[in-house]
Amino acid sequence: MLIQPRTPTGTLELLPREQMVFQHMLDTIRRGYERFGFVPVETPVFELKDVLLTKSGGETEKQVYFVQSTGAIQQGHAADLALRFDLTVPLARYVAEHERELAFPFRRYQIQRVYRGERAQRGRFREFYQCDIDIIGKDKLDSGYDAELPAIIVQIFEELKVGEFTIHFSNRKILLGLLAGFGIDDAEKQKLILREIDKLDKIGADKVCELIVALGLSIEHADILLRLIQHKGNKDEILAALDGLNARHQVFEQGLQEVKRMVDALRALGVPEHRTRLNLAIARGLDYYTGTVYETLIDEHPEFGSVCSGGRYDDLASFYTKSKLPGVGLSIGLTRLFDQFNAHKLLSAVPNTVQIVIFPLEQQYDQYALKLGTDLRKAGYTVENYWEPGKLDKKLRYADKAGMPVAILIGGDEVAKGTVIVKDLAAKTQVEVLHDNLLQKLGEMLQHPGV
Amino acid sequence: MLIQPRTPTGTLELLPREQMVFQHMLDTIRRGYERFGFVPVETPVFELKDVLLTKSGGETEKQVYFVQSTGAIQQGHAADLALRFDLTVPLARYVAEHERELAFPFRRYQIQRVYRGERAQRGRFREFYQCDIDIIGKDKLDSGYDAELPAIIVQIFEELKVGEFTIHFSNRKILLGLLAGFGIDDAEKQKLILREIDKLDKIGADKVCELIVALGLSIEHADILLRLIQHKGNKDEILAALDGLNARHQVFEQGLQEVKRMVDALRALGVPEHRTRLNLAIARGLDYYTGTVYETLIDEHPEFGSVCSGGRYDDLASFYTKSKLPGVGLSIGLTRLFDQFNAHKLLSAVPNTVQIVIFPLEQQYDQYALKLGTDLRKAGYTVENYWEPGKLDKKLRYADKAGMPVAILIGGDEVAKGTVIVKDLAAKTQVEVLHDNLLQKLGEMLQHPGV
Numbered sequence: 001m002l003i004q005p006r007t008p009t010g011t012l013e014l015l016p017r018e019q020m021v022f023q024h025m026l027d028t029i030r031r032g033y034e035r036f037g038f039v040p041v042e043t044p045v046f047e048l049k050d051v052l053l054t055k056s057g058g059e060t061e062k063q064v065y066f067v068q069s070t071g072a073i074q075q076g077h078a079a080d081l082a083l084r085f086d087l088t089v090p091l092a093r094y095v096a097e098h099e100r101e102l103a104f105p106f107r108r109y110q111i112q113r114v115y116r117g118e119r120a121q122r123g124r125f126r127e128f129y130q131c132d133i134d135i136i137g138k139d140k141l142d143s144g145y146d147a148e149l150p151a152i153i154v155q156i157f158e159e160l161k162v163g164e165f166t167i168h169f170s171n172r173k174i175l176l177g178l179l180a181g182f183g184i185d186d187a188e189k190q191k192l193i194l195r196e197i198d199k200l201d202k203i204g205a206d207k208v209c210e211l212i213v214a215l216g217l218s219i220e221h222a223d224i225l226l227r228l229i230q231h232k233g234n235k236d237e238i239l240a241a242l243d244g245l246n247a248r249h250q251v252f253e254q255g256l257q258e259v260k261r262m263v264d265a266l267r268a269l270g271v272p273e274h275r276t277r278l279n280l281a282i283a284r285g286l287d288y289y290t291g292t293v294y295e296t297l298i299d300e301h302p303e304f305g306s307v308c309s310g311g312r313y314d315d316l317a318s319f320y321t322k323s324k325l326p327g328v329g330l331s332i333g334l335t336r337l338f339d340q341f342n343a344h345k346l347l348s349a350v351p352n353t354v355q356i357v358i359f360p361l362e363q364q365y366d367q368y369a370l371k372l373g374t375d376l377r378k379a380g381y382t383v384e385n386y387w388e389p390g391k392l393d394k395k396l397r398y399a400d401k402a403g404m405p406v407a408i409l410i411g412g413d414e415v416a417k418g419t420v421i422v423k424d425l426a427a428k429t430q431v432e433v434l435h436d437n438l439l440q441k442l443g444e445m446l447q448h449p450g451v
Numbered sequence: 452m453l454i455q456p457r458t459p460t461g462t463l464e465l466l467p468r469e470q471m472v473f474q475h476m477l478d479t480i481r482r483g484y485e486r487f488g489f490v491p492v493e494t495p496v497f498e499l500k501d502v503l504l505t506k507s508g509g510e511t512e513k514q515v516y517f518v519q520s521t522g523a524i525q526q527g528h529a530a531d532l533a534l535r536f537d538l539t540v541p542l543a544r545y546v547a548e549h550e551r552e553l554a555f556p557f558r559r560y561q562i563q564r565v566y567r568g569e570r571a572q573r574g575r576f577r578e579f580y581q582c583d584i585d586i587i588g589k590d591k592l593d594s595g596y597d598a599e600l601p602a603i604i605v606q607i608f609e610e611l612k613v614g615e616f617t618i619h620f621s622n623r624k625i626l627l628g629l630l631a632g633f634g635i636d637d638a639e640k641q642k643l644i645l646r647e648i649d650k651l652d653k654i655g656a657d658k659v660c661e662l663i664v665a666l667g668l669s670i671e672h673a674d675i676l677l678r679l680i681q682h683k684g685n686k687d688e689i690l691a692a693l694d695g696l697n698a699r700h701q702v703f704e705q706g707l708q709e710v711k712r713m714v715d716a717l718r719a720l721g722v723p724e725h726r727t728r729l730n731l732a733i734a735r736g737l738d739y740y741t742g743t744v745y746e747t748l749i750d751e752h753p754e755f756g757s758v759c760s761g762g763r764y765d766d767l768a769s770f771y772t773k774s775k776l777p778g779v780g781l782s783i784g785l786t787r788l789f790d791q792f793n794a795h796k797l798l799s800a801v802p803n804t805v806q807i808v809i810f811p812l813e814q815q816y817d818q819y820a821l822k823l824g825t826d827l828r829k830a831g832y833t834v835e836n837y838w839e840p841g842k843l844d845k846k847l848r849y850a851d852k853a854g855m856p857v858a859i860l861i862g863g864d865e866v867a868k869g870t871v872i873v874k875d876l877a878a879k880t881q882v883e884v885l886h887d888n889l890l891q892k893l894g895e896m897l898q899h900p901g902v
Contacts (some may be wrong), residue, residue, distance in 0.1 A: 002770065003771055005502065005545075005771040007494070008499055013494055016490035016553075019493060020490070035828050035834070036833070036836075037833055039804060040474050041467060042473075043464055044462035044464060044578050048459055051456065062522065066518070066521070066524065067517070067534065069514065070517070070568065093456040097458070102466075103849050108467065137839070145838055148836065265818070265821065319453065354490060367716070374721050388591075388592075389593070402490075402554040
C-alpha cells in the first residue's frame with residue numbers, strides 16, 4: 001500500500017528552477033536590508049504559548065497553530081508551544097529579552113516563515129515568508145527614520161524587477177488630529193471613522209461619506225475629509241492643502257511636521273519622486289500603528305493588494321518590559337507576492353545556479369572530467385560532474401530538463417587533441433575549444449563566474 | 452503584569468553578532484553545495500501526519516511534534532499535521548510527488564530547521580538546522596558519486612575554518628559480506644554484530660570481541676574482524692589487507708570494488724589524502740544505509756561526535772512510489788556544531804555586516820549625511836545613517852556596542868572644508884579625509900565592499 005505523497009494545503013512548495021527564482025528574491029531582499037545597516041535575527045519557529053498570546057481572544061488567536069510532542073499528548077498535557085503567526089511578536093519578545101545586550105536604535109531584519117490556520121483557498125497561505133525590517137528606539141526614535149524604510153524598499157523592488165510600483169504613505173496623526181479638531185475626540189469613534197475611510201477603494205466616496213456622517217461627523221467636515229483622502233496631487237500640493245486647512249489641533253500639527261520631515265528626507269535619500277505618494281486614504285485599520293503608515297501597490301495590479309506594509313508604533317514590547325520602545329517597521333509578504341507574480345507570469349527569469357555540466361563520453365574519461373570540474377570550480381563556476389554511463393542523447397535530455405546553460409563533452413578524440421566540446425544548450429550550438437581557451441570561451445557564454 | 456520574555460528550552464537564539472557568524476556558515480555551506488551543481492529545495496515545516504509517519508512505532512515517532520490549529524482543537528479533531536524531524540522523509544515525499552518533473556540524477560540541497568521533542572539537556576536541541584545534500588538516481592546511481600560528497604564537505608569545512616578534521620568512511624557491504632562468508636547469513640544477526648562493532652570506541656576491543664563471539668562468531672573470525680576495524684593504516688594498506696583476505700563472498704567483493712572506485716575518485720577530485728580515512732569500524736547502526744557510510748570528526752575534539760554523517764541507500768521513497776530511487780547523502784548538523792564550537796570558543800570571527808555608520812554632529816547635517824550614505828552604498832558598502840540627536844560620546848558608545856568597524860563624523864568645520872572625520876573604531880584612531888579621497892581611505896580600512 002503506497003501512501004500518496006502530497007503537501008498540506010496552504011503551503012507553497014516549488015520545483016528547483018522556481019526555487020532558484022524565490023531564492024534570488026530572498027537574497028535580493030536580504031542584501032537590500034544589509035546595505036542599509038540592518039542586522040540579522042532569527043527566532044525559533046515556536047514560542048511559549050503564554051509569551052506568544054499576550055492579547056487573548058483576538059482574531060489572530062483563532063488562527064494560531066499549537067504544537068505538542070507525542071509525550072505531552074500521551075500525558076494529557078495541554079499544548080504549551082505555538083507557531084509564530086508574525087515576526088513582530090517574536091521581535092518584541094527578543095528585544096525585551098536581550099534589551100541590555102542590544103545597541104539602540106536597534107535595526108534588525110528577519111526573514112522567516114510564519115504560520116496561520118487560514119481557511120484553505122487560493123492565495124491564502126498557512127505557511128508564508130515574511131521579510132521584516134524594524135528600527136527600535138529606546139524611549140524615542142527620530143521621525144527621520146520613517147523615510148529610510150521606503151527608500152530601502154524602493155531599491156529592493158527595483159532590483160526585483162516587479163514592474164512599476166508605488167509606496168503610499170500617510171500619518172495617522174493627520175486624520176486623527178483633524179477629527180479631534182472637528183470635535184470627535186472619542187478614541188473609539190475616531191477608530192471607527194478611520195476604519196470606514198479604509199474602505200474608500202472598495203465602496204466609493206459616497207458610501208464612505210454616508211457612513212462617517214452616520215458616525216457623527218457634520219456634512220461639511222465629512223466633505224473636507226473626503227477631499228483630502230481623494231486628493232490626487234503630488235506631495236507638495238497635498239502638504240499645501242493641509243497647511244491651508246488652518247487646523248491648529250496639536251496632534252494634526254505633529255503629524256504634519258512628521259510628514260514634512262519625511263518628505264524632505266525621502267528627497268535627500270534620492271528616492272525617485274514617483275515611487276512614493278502621500279495618500280491620506282491609507283489609514284490601516286490596525287490600532288497598533290500610531291504615526292506613519294505604509295502600503296505598497298503594484299501599479300498595474302492594484303488587485304494584488306499591498307505587497308509591503310507597515311508603519312510607526314509607540315511601544316513595541318509593553319507586555320514584556322517597562323522600557324518604552326517606539327519603532328517603525330515594514331514587511332514584505334514574499335510568498336504571496338511570489339505566488340501572484342508567478343500566476344500572472346510576471347516573474348523575471350534568473351540564471352540557473354548550475355552553470356556547467358560535464359559529460360565524459362566514455363567511462364575511461366571520468367577522472368579527466370573530474371579534474372576539469374575541479375579546475376572550473378576553482379575558476380569560480382558552478383559545475384556538475386555527471387557520472388552515469390549511457391548514450392549522449394540521454395545525457396543531453398537530462399541537461400535540458402534541468403535547464404542548464406552549458407554542457408562540456410569529453411571524448412577520446414578531444415582528449416587526444418587537447419580540446420573539449422562546449423555546447424550552448426539554449427542556442428543548441430556547439431564548438432570545439434582548445435583546453436587553453438576554455439575559460440575565455442566560458443567567460444563569453446556565462447555572464448560571470450557564479451560562486 | 453509583565454510576561455517574562457523567554458524562548459522554549461532546546462532552541463538556539465543568537466544575538467546579532469553571533470547570528471552573523473551563523474549566517475556566514477550557512478552561506479558558506481550553501482555556496483559549497485551550489486558550486487558542485489546542487490539545486491535548492493525547501494519543503495513546508497509540517498507534513499501531513501500519515502505522510503510523515505510511514506513507519507509506525509519507531510524511536511523517531513516518540514519525538515514527533517504534532518500541530519493543530521485552534522479551530523481543530525475546538526472541534527475535537529486529532530492533529531493531522533506534524534513538524535518534520537529530518538530532511539530525508541520530506542525529500543522522499545518531494546521526489547515521489549514531483550518525480551516526472553525532476554531530472555535524474557536529482558541533486559538537491561536543503562538547508563532548513565527540523566524538530567524533535569528531545570528531553571531538555573545541554574546540547575540537545577528541539578529545533579536545529581540540517582544542511583543536507585543528496586543525489587538520487589532513477590533505478591541506479593553510479594558509485595562514483597559516493598566520492599563527490601566528501602569532496603564537497605572537505606572544501607566547505609576548510610572554508611569554515613573548523614580546524615583539522617577527518618571524514619571517516621566505510622562500506623557496509625564489506626563487513627556484511629565478510630560475516631556472510633563466515634557463515635553468519637542471517638540479516639538480523641548481521642545487524643546485531645554491526646551494532647556491537649559500532650561501540651568499539653566506547654567499550655574497547657576486548658568487550659566487542661566478547662559480545663560478537665556471544666552472537667555466534669568463532670574466535671578466529673572475531674579476531675579477523677577486530678584487526679580490520681582497528682586497522683590504523685592508510686587507504687592502500689587497508690585495501691591490501693582486504694585483498695589479502697581472499698574472501699570471495701559476492702557482497703564483500705562488491706563492497707571492495709565500490710571502495711576502490713571511491714578511493715580513485717577521491718584522488719581524481721583532488722581531495723587531500725589526510726582529509727579522508729577508510730575506517731571499517733564506521734558501521735552506522737541505521738539499517739537505512741546499504742553501502743558507503745560517512746562520519747566526520749573534528750580531530751582535536753572527537754568528543755563532539757560526528758558533525759557530518761550520511762551514506763548510500765538503496766531506495767529512498769518506497770513508501771510513496773514504486774520507482775526505485777537509490778541515493779547517497781550527507782548532512783551537516785549546523786546548530787549543534789555551532790553550539791559546540793561556540794562553547795569551546797573555536798568560532799572564527801566574521802566581519803560585521805554593517806561596515807560604516809555615519810554620525811552627523813548637528814541636525815542641520817542630516818541631509819548631507821543621507822546623501823553621503825547613498826553614495827557609499829552605491830560604491831558597495833553597507834552603511835547605517837544614524838539620526839538621533841545627542842552627544843558624540845553616546846553615538847560612539849552605540850557604534851562600539853554594535854561592533855561596527857568604521858564611523859564617519861560630519862560637523863560644520865568638515866562640511867566647510869569638504870572633509871569628513873573617519874574613525875577606525877577597533878584601533879581607536881581617527882583621521883580627517885578629503886571627500887574626494889574617502890573611497891580610497893575606506894578601501895584601505897575595509898577589506899572589500901560588503902554588498
